[in-house]
Amino acid sequence: MNTLPAYVTDIEQTVRHTLAEDIGRADVTAQLVAADKIASARVIAREDNAIICGRAWVDEVFRQIDPNLRPEWQVQDGERVKDNQVIFSISGSARALLTAERSALNLLQTLSGTATRVRQYVDAVKGTACRIADTRKTLPGLRNAQKYAVLCGGGVNHRIGLYDGILIKENHISAAGGIRQAIAQARALGSNVPLMTEAENLDEVRAALAADVDLLLVDDFDLITLRTAVQLTHAHRAKGGKTLIEYSGSASLATVHAQAETGVDRISVGALTKHVQAVDLSMRFI
Incomplete structure (x- = not known):
């Protein structure tokens, strides 16, 4: 799926709350990394037959942390993936990537878990x-x-x-x-x-x-x-x-x-x- 339904109007608010509860005052561990260090990362599936969901929420996590962080998606919402398949790649500030990682994965894993369970029932x-x-x-x-x-x-x-x-x-x-x-x-x-x-x-x-x-x-x-x-x-x-x-x-x-x-x-x-x-x-x- 590429089009969000009309009732989904709260992505920014949801992500803001998600980041606030994780980061609090600051990500103190990310400060171990040089402020000017650039890094690249990939998010990979670790199981077969998962249905991916949550692209818009993940995009918003990275946007709120650093507008220059833009995932390059290799799958669409609703698409089934295999073990070890790359879901998206991303490059930018290493500190920003580390700060955004957990919140982005939490949302993507949870929504993909929901979509995967639904597909099992549909099948x-x-x-x-x-x-x-x-x-x-x-x-x-x-x-x-x-x-x-x-x-x-x-x-x-x-x-x-x-x-x-x-x-x-x-x-x-x-x-x-x-x-x-x-x-x-x-x-x-x-x-x-x-x-x-x-x-x-x-x-x-x-x-x-x-x-x-x-x-x-x-x-x-x-x-x-x-x-x-x-x-x-x-x-x-x-x-x-x-x-x-x-x-x-x-x-x-x-x-x-x-x-x-x-x-x-x-x-x-x-x-x-x-x-x-x-x-x-x-x-x-x-």
């Missing part, structure tokens, strides 16, 4: 029409970056935050007095954002379909009940309804293909963004 549902979606279970301070990483991995975004979609969950249903009441109250708001609701049983599925919500999330249904919910949703759409159905809950790489084969439109997976294993990368001076 696991190949042969079905199901899409893999993220959740709001993101690392604090990295919401927009991780949401972008999901796209790089081939997934789709759920709502970005609390502001761009109404999602009625079990606690909302309980507080409102039932799913029908919660949906009615949501409609009364007159908002133009998507209306989504969870359902914990088939009665709630039927109520959500009767209201023709935009997205129905069936929570932890077993495969038999999930197939029934899918059949009800497809019958609803055959009559002109618009509701999409998404499985949410305990999807894993071991279960996701069978869940996708039921005919759900999407499967949301919190682990994509909260259980992140950073991709192994290293920067070496040359």
